[in-house]
Amino acid sequence: MEPLKQHTGLVYPLNRTNVDTDQIIPKQFLKRIERQGFGQFLFYNWRFNEDGSKKEEFSLNDPVYEGASILVGGENFGCGSSREHAPWAIQDFGFKVVIAPSFADIFYNNCFKNGILPIQLPIETTENMIKEAEDHPYELKVDLEKQEVTDGSRTVSFDIQPYHKEMLLNGWDEIAVTLTYQDKIDQYEQKLS
C-alpha cells in the first residue's frame, strides 16, 4: 500500500446524508474478481442514465470538480454493505481523503486498508467546507502527521487512532505485521484444543 503523509487537493462536495455503499458502487459491478478498475463505476446510478449518457445534474459530472481528490460528504457516510469495492472505487476514481461528520464503521475501517484517509470533523466544519466548494474551486491541505486540515486561512485538527495513523504513514501490509505475532496466535490455539 502507498503511504499517505500529506495531501493537497481540490474538494468535491457531496451534500447528502446516509450515502450508502450501494450508491458508491452498485451491485452489478461486484461480480468482477479483480481489485482494480472500479473508479469508472463510482456513484454509477447517480452519474449515468440508463443508456450510459452522463446525468448533467449530478455534481460529480460538473467539469469544475475534475481532478478533485478530497471528497466531503454528510452524516453516516459509507453505510450499508461491507463491500470493499466502495473504497476501491473511490480510490481508483482519484480520491485520497474522505471527510464527513460521521462514518459507518465497516467503510471507515476499509478505507485504511486501501490508503484512503477518512477524517471525521464536526458537522459545522464539514458543512462549511461543502458550502465553500459548491461556491468556488476549494483546496484543502491535509497533514496526517500533524493531524490537521487547512484551507490556508482556517486550520482544524482531527482525531485518528495511532494504529490507523501509523498504518497509513508507513503504507503497511497489515498481514505481514500480524504474522510477526504468529507465536501468540499459536499459543492461543494450543489453549483451545
Add this chain to the structure above:
Amino acid sequence: MGQAKTIIEKIWNKHVVHEEEGKPDLLYIDLHLVHEVTSPQAFEGLRMSGRKVRRPDRTYATMDHNVPTVHRNVIKDAVSKKQMETLKANCEEFGVDLADIDHPDQGIVHVIGPELGLTQPGKTIVCGDSHTSTHGAFGALAFGIGTSEVEHVLATQSLWQSKPKTMEVKVEGKLGTGVTAKDLILAIIGKFGVRFGTGHVIEYTGEAVRNLSMEERMTVCNMSIEAGARAGLISPDETTVNYLQGRRHTPSGKEFDVAVDEWLSLASDEGAKYDQTVSIHANEIEPQVTWGTNPSQSVPVGGNVPDPLEVAEDADGVQRAIEYMGLEAGQSIQSIPVEHVFIGSCTNSRMSDLRRAADIVKGGRVHEGVKAIVVPGSQTVKQQAEAEGLDTIFLTAGFEWRDAGCSMCLAMNDDIVPPGERCASTSNRNFEGRQGNGARTHLVSPEMAAAAALEGRFVDVRKFASAVGG
C-alpha cells in the same frame, strides 16, 4: 465473584490473542464464512504473497449472492459464472469446505451457518458481508468485514479490532398479534435512526426479546447493521440450546452438556453496565412499512408518507426519498399499489417466515398485475417447506417457488425489479437501486408481503384471521 460483565465483554476477553497500549486488540476468529462476491480478491492476495489459509477447518464457504434461483444448471451471466467458478477453484486450492450451487446444503450464508450448527454461542464469527450480525442471535460476536480483512483472517485467523462500546436495546412488554420480529427491528431503527448503533455492539434484552424464537432473533440481529451497529446479539438461553441440539456441527452427548453450561454462562450478568441503554415498548409496535430509501424511514401500516415540511430533520433527504419512491407527502400507506412481492433474504427466508406467509396466502390468489416470488434461504429450507406442502400453497396462489439464494434482496442475479416499479420486500435494505436501478423497495414482514401480494397494495395483515390466530 468479579465485576458484573456483559456477554460482549465476556466473549471479547476470551478471544484476545494480544493486547498492547495504544493499539487495537488482536482478536481470534473462531469461524470465517466465505461467499463468492467478497472473497476472490482476498484469495488472489494470498496467492500473490505465497500465503496459505491458516485454518481451513474454521472456514466455510457457499455461493449465494450471484446464484440463479431458476434453471440453475445454466448460468447465463458469464461474469457471475466466472465468480462462482473462481470460488470453487479457490476452495479447492486452499482446502476450504464449500457448499456450491449443486450442494444440498447450499443457501444464504447467514441461513446455513445456524442451520448446520456452525454458529454457536460465544464464537467470534466474521464474513465479508454486513449481515453477519445475524449470527449474534445465538450469543455469538458476529460482524461483517471488508475483503482486505477477509484476506487477513484467511492468513492469520485473527483481526485487529478496537474494543467496541456496548449498548443495551431493551424491549419491554409483549408484541401484539400479527406484529413480528421484523416489525420490532424496523420500529427500533425507525425510533432511533440509522446510525444510533455506530461504534457499538448492541445486546437486545427484555421480555419481548426473550419470547422470540431463534429464527425471529435472527431477523432482529440481522438488521443491527441497518442501525449502524458493528454487531447485535442476544444472550443465549434455553431457546438457543434447544435450537442447537442435534445439528450437524453442534457437539453431542456429554460434550453437548459441557458446551451448554459454557454457553449459558455467557449471558450478561445481572447488573452489568452498558455504555448506553435505550428502550422501546413492544406493545406500542404495529406492523411496519418503509416508505423511503433508508430502513429508518418506516411508519405503521395505518400511517402516511411524511410531509418534508413537517419533519424535524433532514427535510432535503426526506424530499429526495419521496421523489425517488414516486410517492406524495401525506399519502396513506394503504393506498400504495405494489407490482412485485419478494419473500426471501437473510432477514426473512427461514421455515417460520415461509410458514407464516403461507398461512396468509392459503386459499387466496395473487392480485392481478403482481409478480410474487418466494425464495427459500437454503436448499434445506426449500426441501422442508416442500415436505410440509408450502410450495403447493404458494404455487396454487400464483407465487413463483424458487431455489435458494440472496436473489431480489440485492438483485445481483436475474431477479431484478425494473426501473420505477415497486416491490413489497421482506429483505433488509430499501436503498436507491438496491433491487434494480430505479426500483422502489418497501420493507415489510413476510406476513405483510404475503398480504400485499393478495391485495395488490399494502394492507394491515391483522385483518386476516390467520394472522391473529383465528
